[in-house]
Amino acid sequence: MRNLNVAAAQLGPIQKTDDRKSVVARLIGLLREADSKKAELVVFPELALTTFFPRWFVDDITQADHWYETEMPSTVTKPLFDEAKKLGVGFCLGYAELTASGERFNTQILVERDGRTVAKYRKVHIPGHEHHEPDRPFQHAERYYFTPSNEGFGVWPAFNGRIGMMICNDRRWPESYRVMGLQGVEMILCGYNTPLHYVPDPSQDVLQGFHNALVMQSGAYQNGTFVVGVAKGGVEEGVDSLADSSIIAPSGEILAKTITNGDEVVTAVCDLDWCNNYKNTLFDFNRYRRPEVYGRITNQRGSVIE
Ligand code: CDT
Numbered sequence: 001m002r003n004l005n006v007a008a009a010q011l012g013p014i015q016k017t018d019d020r021k022s023v024v025a026r027l028i029g030l031l032r033e034a035d036s037k038k039a040e041l042v043v044f045p046e047l048a049l050t051t052f053f054p055r056w057f058v059d060d061i062t063q064a065d066h067w068y069e070t071e072m073p074s075t076v077t078k079p080l081f082d083e084a085k086k087l088g089v090g091f092c093l094g095y096a097e098l099t100a101s102g103e104r105f106n107t108q109i110l111v112e113r114d115g116r117t118v119a120k121y122r123k124v125h126i127p128g129h130e131h132h133e134p135d136r137p138f139q140h141a142e143r144y145y146f147t148p149s150n151e152g153f154g155v156w157p158a159f160n161g162r163i164g165m166m167i168c169n170d171r172r173w174p175e176s177y178r179v180m181g182l183q184g185v186e187m188i189l190c191g192y193n194t195p196l197h198y199v200p201d202p203s204q205d206v207l208q209g210f211h212n213a214l215v216m217q218s219g220a221y222q223n224g225t226f227v228v229g230v231a232k233g234g235v236e237e238g239v240d241s242l243a244d245s246s247i248i249a250p251s252g253e254i255l256a257k258t259i260t261n262g263d264e265v266v267t268a269v270c271d272l273d274w275c276n277n278y279k280n281t282l283f284d285f286n287r288y289r290r291p292e293v294y295g296r297i298t299n300q301r302g303s304v305i306e
Helices: 020-036 061-067 078-087 168-172 174-181 202-223 272-279 295-299
Strands: 003-010 041-043 090-098 104-111 117-122 155-158 161-167 187-192 226-231 234-236 239-241 246-248 254-257 264-271
Touching: 003 020, 003 246, 020 041, 020 078, 020 264, 078 090, 090 187, 104 161, 104 187, 117 155, 117 161, 161 168, 161 174, 168 187, 168 202, 174 202, 187 202, 202 226, 202 246, 226 272, 246 264, 254 264, 264 272
Parallel strands: 003 041, 003 226, 041 090, 161 187, 187 226
Antiparallel strands: 003 264, 090 104, 104 117, 155 161, 226 246, 234 239, 246 254
């Protein structure tokens, strides 16, 4: 048995006027609650330090610089890192990253229980639109604010297991899970901000919770891995977002799920050896996969009708 007690630390809304200091205080509160539940790893949502700013468009992108972090930790985020190290709890935190060379990424950082930074993951699949679409009730201009990362999906030895990361829209793409599955991933950490209203096709609105569970449970099962999906939910600046944070087993079963759309911590003890029940049987990749007939997966982007 390799038990890892993991916490999904869901956030309720962060409004535009909430400053970083108050948000970090909320994160520390959730961290302490997770610690009181004996969690060793606490997973926070995507863009967990600010409101979901891609819902507004600015003509000059530098006007949005204040939403991004230029260092991690910074003076304002350091108390979270210090408290986690003091408690001996690791964490995964999503934030907007502005690099020294001026690149903008939607990023998650993974920090071990001793305070060591394990890795940064930068979002690969960037949804939404590049340009201002004034007819929308709210923007989802992630493709304006973030560069899609070309670094791909890593898996790192940490927390006595093999840990991978993805961010929000990545969870809808089977390739995200499979690339990590092919590196022996045992737990995938995923923060998200998912508006309940999907502007391009509102018929999907009532299915948001179903689709969220569908993709993460399938990805877990098909790759023999735990998945921890953590929301920033509730009504943020008038936009209602999905909560439903959950911890999913390699069987595809949900072990723990939030019941509110506000700040809430749920935990589950995850035996990472459970992954082998799936990795060594039905999903024994080495025995059963047929990469020689999967060429289209990496050779083309859109579907080709011949
Ligand atoms: N943050 C993020 O990636 N959200 C998307 C919303 C749908 S695309 C407008 C998601 O896949 O949940």
